[in-house]
Amino acid sequence: MQSSNPVLNRSSAFAPGHGQAYPGAAPYGQQQSPYGYGGSGMPPQQQYQGAPASSRPMTLDDVIVKTAITLGVVVASAAVAWYAIPTTFVGPAFLAGALVGFALAMVLSFSRKVNPVLVMLYAAAEGVFLGIGSKFIGSWVGNDVIVQAVLATMVTAGLTLATYKYFAIKVTPKFTKMVVIGTAGFAGVLLVNLLLSFFGISTGISGMGPMGLLFAAIGAGLAVFNLILDFDMIEQGVRQGAPQNEAWRAAFGLTVTLVWLYWNILRILAILRGGD
DSSP, X not given: OOOOSTTOOOOSSSOTTSSOSSTTOOOOOOOOOTTTTXXXXXXXXXXXXXXXXXXXXXXXXXXXXXXXXXXXXHHHHXXXXXXXXXXXXXXXXXXXXXXXXXXXXXXXXXXSSOOHHHHHHHHHHHHHHHHHHHHHHHHHHOTHHHHHHHHHHHHHHHHHHHHHHHTTOOOOHHHHHHHHHHHHHHXXXXXXXXXXXXXXXXXXXXXXXXXXXXXXXXXXXXXXXXHHHHHHHHHHHHHHTOBTTHHHHHHHHHHHHHHHHHHHHHHHHHHHHOOO
């Protein structure tokens, strides 16, 4: 199973159209994933037939608990970064959090078996990134914007889930492909922007001006679409009896998307308010 967020591909283990993805699961849909079967090179039913008979399938409760743990680590490390990192180390720590988080996300996204320890390390790195970034923005426009961004993120995620369930949104291969391509393109632009910044070239994409507002809005919109893909991935995984350990991958995918959503909403609110 893989997730669909800024740095990950959609799960092939949960992808429709591959017959019985897990032993004993009924086939569903006729959709085809453009990403094959993942790093193992073999169909999901072959990947999991060797699982211990005592292992139980993943449940929604498993995903909720592990997502809560992962987000808790993000919040805790953000608080530590906010209060404990000296001013002289703020810049390097912010950049290190972003780069380490990205590197761990790449490792986790291409791993056949998810490692909970790496998920926790990823959450800690992202917490450092968000803690320092939030403190910087709060010092510019006021710390109340942090609370507003958190609430806006929770409301947006809740409304997205409600819309997905109430309107029974069907995640088609075309929709998935469009979101993945759009997300990959957006991430590529951000990566190029980061590389240019090392040479003193500013494009305004990561700034607090009109260009920054535009890209923050695009990023938030893509995060919402990725949430829909993540919700669908989790629903299909539970329905098809994914192994219990896959709940960590689902939690990781949701954390990536929610972190991205929060950061873009925070930037939007800060830019619209401007410095006081």
